[in-house]
Amino acid sequence: MNKVLKMDESIFELVSRHPEVVDIMTELGFQDIAKPGMLQTAGRFMTLSKGIKLKKMNPDAVKLTFQRHGFEILE
Numbered sequence: 001m002n003k004v005l006k007m008d009e010s011i012f013e014l015v016s017r018h019p020e021v022v023d024i025m026t027e028l029g030f031q032d033i034a035k036p037g038m039l040q041t042a043g044r045f046m047t048l049s050k051g052i053k054l055k056k057m058n059p060d061a062v063k064l065t066f067q068r069h070g071f072e073i074l075e
Helices: 011-017 021-028 048-054 059-068
Strands: 003-006 071-074
Touching: 011 021, 011 048, 021 059, 048 059, 059 071
Parallel strands: 003 071
Antiparallel strands: none
């Protein structure tokens, strides 16, 4: 099965399909995603593209990290 990541898909949906996304996001600096209950609340409406803007991160660096973990990125 291909690992596809859509930038505007909710984090909850991404993690439901690919649980390793939590570890990758934590590695990138999204530590809040690992807090109990965060995925079930904010994760339902937060997307990766919104999180990148909120944290003022470099989108290309985030995409490269996911690609290194075998994900195909869809804009």
